[in-house]
């Protein structure tokens with residue numbers, strides 16, 4: 001059995017920083033919550049005396065999906081009154097589960113959508129094993145959901161020698177990442193196929209490369225990953241970080257396109273089809289960067305520095321661990337922290353000096369799947 005290595009290095013910034021700084025990811029989920037409600041309307045009634053089971057795969061601290069999970073719970077309660085509902089949150093072992101449970105129990109500042117305290121007979125579990133494997137018992141899941149998580153691949157097939165992300169890599173590297181992502185996607189689907197009850201549903205909102213080549217932070221302005229690379233490379237060229245530290249900072253991610261997401265459903269010989277999964281719908285969509293939108297709406301009452309200060313934390317919430325973990329372990333924690341602070345300070349200074357084109361627009365592929373009855 002192989003366990004992906006991504007878990008050793010990927011983590012959202014903890015202690016609540018993730019969902020406080022990631023309004024855009026919450027907007028993505030909130031805007032598409034209708035897909036979750038539709039899925040609930042389509043699932044068959046589970047056997048008598050069986051709890052309804054839903055899961056959020058790659059949930060981080062659970063803050064961004066709280067409203068959507070509440071609406072799913074409401075829809076389930078309306079359809080199947082009196083049933084226990086088991087909500088399982090999954091993520092990697094490195095995730096901040098303490099903050100996840102604080103969010104669910106309503107022990108944080110966010111007091112909205114506290115479905116756990118609002119409704120009776122809700123059970124909440126968490127699983128710290130990656131979603132490339134089966135996580136729940138056979139035929140026990142009624143509805144599975146995932147947002148902005150499945151672009152993480154289980155393992156980097158190679159380091160990227162000229163960039164921090166495969167979007168800027170050469171052809172050979174891109175092909176190796178695409179192959180890893182294809183195997184991972186099949187494993188994700190086979191895991192879910194085993195977990196789903198016949199007639200059960202999945203809704204995924206996955207980062208993607210859309211039909212015109214757009215992806216996170218690369219829509220119509222400056223490419224965010226090129227900026228990360230330029231700044232990290234600059235620290236290398238100044239001698240602040242070593243060759244190895246430059247090389248090790250790359251994201252274990254791949255943005256699949258619609259064809260890549262659809263492939264296992266279209267190939268009649270694929271194990272995913274044999275396992276009973278069918279694609280119901282697939283489309284791409286863009287959600288604007290809320291920090292950029294607030295800056296534009298402020299009609300110059302917000303300074304460029306204020307915009308930069310509001311914007312950088314949303315990048316930092318999910319990217320910091322990649323750069324931090326690339327630094328040599330022989331450096332003291334203070335030295336590492338100072339280098340990372342300098343890196344993001346430079347990004348902030350760049351945006352404050354000229355904010356034109358800086359925005360982290362979200363580009364997603366929205367996918368609904370069912371398991372045959």
Ligand SMILES: C[S@@+](CC[C@H](N)C(=O)[O-])C[C@H]1O[C@@H](n2cnc3c(N)ncnc32)[C@H](O)[C@@H]1O
Pocket residue numbers: 006010011012022025026029057058059060061064065090091092095129130131132146147148149150152154318
């Ligand atoms: C950008 S966050 C998204 C969190 C939340 N779903 C949202 O939409 O705001 C990505 C999450 O996926 C998790 N993740 C990455 N690889 C994973 C894997 N193999 N299995 C489970 N979770 C994973 C990360 O740890 C992180 O919490």
